[in-house]
Amino acid sequence: MNDASLENPVAKLLHTGQIHINLPVPELIEHALRRNEGVLLANGALAVSTGKYTGRSPKDRFIVSDEQTRDQVDWQRNQCINETVFTKLRHKLADYLNTREETYVFRGFIGAAHKHRLAIQVVNEYAWQNLFSRQLFIEPSEEELENHHPQFTILSAPGFKADPVIDGTRSEAFIILSIKHRTILIGGTEYAGEIKKSLFTIMNFLLPQKGILPMHCSANQGQNGKSALFFGLSGTGKTTLSNASGRPLIGDDEHGWSSEGIFNFEGGCYAKTIRLSPEKEPQIYNSIKFGTVLENVAFSDKSRLPDYASAQRTENTRAAFSLQNVAGAKQPSVGGHPSAIIFLTADAFGVLPPVSILSPEQAMYYFLSGYTSKLAGTERGVTAPEKTFSTCFGAPFMPLPAPCYADLLGQLMHKHNVSAYLINTGWTGGPYGIGKRIRLSDTRTIVQSALDGQLNNVACLTDPIFQLRIPTTCPGISNPILLPWKTWANQTDYQQAANQLAHAFHANFKQFAAQTSERIRCAGPALR
Incomplete structure (x- = not known):
């Protein structure tokens, strides 16, 4: 599905280049391979590297302090950033995405209970990160996609690096959550776990207000x-x-x-794979198949077999796969x-x-x-x-x-x-x-x-x-x-x-x- 317009006000800024919305898994893999974002392994998984950021970067993560969060957020545990910094970075990030020839969008949900779910939209610079989003979040039906109205949007552009002096961040990487603007900005880091955990944080803010x-x-x-x-x-x-x-x-x-x-x-699941074996963890091992994203997992160039025992890149090697891959998982x-x-x-x-x-x-x-x-x-x-x-x-x-x-x-x-x-x-x-x-x-x-x-x-x-x-x-x-x-x-x-x-x-x-x-x-x- 291709569309040059998005309903969310932030995503409307993405008006140039080709925008791919909810591409099927095989097509996303084709895009990732064509763009040299990853390597297809013998077990069907897409192996990718997240560069120097192989884990979360908590010191680069902020919540915007405004009238909706100022008196509710525990600022002893969370870092605040002002709304002006967020607004400027949002426009700079959107301008950066406008220079990309292709942008990838996933529209779906977080929350398996229909009564309590949140409609989300993830806008990615990389095809493999959009595949990650598709595997981790809840895919809509065709009817739900046609009537999908995002309640929260993530803009993720690892290639956009902030300048701390100019942009008010701590480093080149940033993860900024705005409850008021229903938007999350992620830049400078390729680690896809930031996408997942940012939306988790949003649910942790919203649900207690409903007694959940x-x-x-x-x-x-x-x-x-x-x-x-x-x-x-x-x-x-x-x-x-x-x-x-x-x-x-x-x-x-x-x-x-x-x-x-x-x-x-x-x-979906986001499982650690370091020292993964079919004997000790058969369900996870057998769930890694076509469509799975393997983050920072070493592999043999000749056989294309993953080497789960290797920690040459990081101990925090990961597999992102759909719950549909898990034998006997509840649906x-x-x-x-x-x-x-x-x-x-x-x-x-x-x-x-x-x-x-x-x-x-x-x-x-x-x-x-x-x-x-x-x-x-x-x-x-x-x-x-x-x-x-x-x-x-x-x-x-x-x-x-x-x-x-x-x-x-x-x-x-x-x-x-x-x-x-x-x-x-x-x-x-x-x-x-x-x-x-x-x-x-x-x-x-x-x-x-x-x-x-x-x-x-x-x-x-x-x-x-x-x-x-x-x-x-x-x-x-x-x-x-x-x-x-x-x-x-x-x-x-x-x-x-x-x-x-x-x-x-x-x-x-x-x-x-x-x-x-x-x-x-x-x-x-x-x-x-």
Whole structure:
């Protein structure tokens, strides 16, 4: 479908060159190959490189401060930029796109629940990024496309680089969100994850006003029709663990929880592929086929086979593919209210247990804390694991104050009697470099036991430092990993590492002290 006019006021500025709207997947791939944007691999995927930006660039991301956001956005967690800067950059970006011979547009939706979805329009300089948008967001029917009226527009032009002195940005790259103008500007970076996460941020601003909880989580559904939610930052295993045999996938990353149940924001998956194998992650491996975009994945020039073991470009290698590629995925991607919530953390310091059963107060404490170890490659400049606390397991994408999301979660968990677990997918027997990563097969077994209710009546110990209830047995687990202190060779080293992490939790939670009850404040680790 070709059209020289677009309905959105911003996109109307694109009046020269050829504008391709909602091209089918094969044609987008043909365009990308013709323009030398990528290489077609033996498995049918399009391999692309995102240049020096192989992860998100959070310091270059801004929300426009205006009358709609000034008193609502939590500016301690979000960077503001004034409306004048946005307006000038919007015109410069549009002028740049006007010089392109071809521009690519995807019109579709974010939100699988028709009642709560948002009509979106993504305008891309590159054909491969438009393919990414088509794979990740929800494709309209022919009738919906004919009557599509964009409520939000993204203008993405990686080739346009800002001048910080003139344009008021921090660097050549910028991601600027304007709620008032219903527009997102992305320039200077080729990393397509910025497109996905910008729209997630918009949903996180809009939905709480309707009483809907937006969540950075994956979700699947059991045979009983009950859903399970998996919260966690990049690299903790959300996508991997929610792709489980016998539990249809609802979605791998972004969802809403309304009075009707769970609904996916997206129509695709954005899975990490580093060290991907058909043995450990068969559903993801088998979902990578024609139409998939592989970001920064190495491959053999001779055989055109991907090399998922290679991190020569980055640890943050990615595959973007449609949910239709995932065997057994739910269509439409909606589900009932969850029976269990799992908070995932990749503790690189080896002190958190593989599974803990949380009280309601602990669930709120660990949700607000959002602890994990930031892994190499997820963001620019991160080369080794670091302690990080990301509120609601998605602070970079949460524009409103944290209690807004936490209160909604608490209300929904109480109303629907939801169990909660903290699961460590990180290290055991010592920190990164000394201990070993917990085996994926063990984590899968633990998760399945939790979801099947097999941990409800097992004997538990209470960790004296973290105050967590730790099951002493778990069906299918015969090794000693359940009690982390027993896996360390030196108990003094364990106690020191555990106390350091406990103090880090307390230091981080001070920001919520005035906004939470004493019972929640006391649900965290005990200092020693």
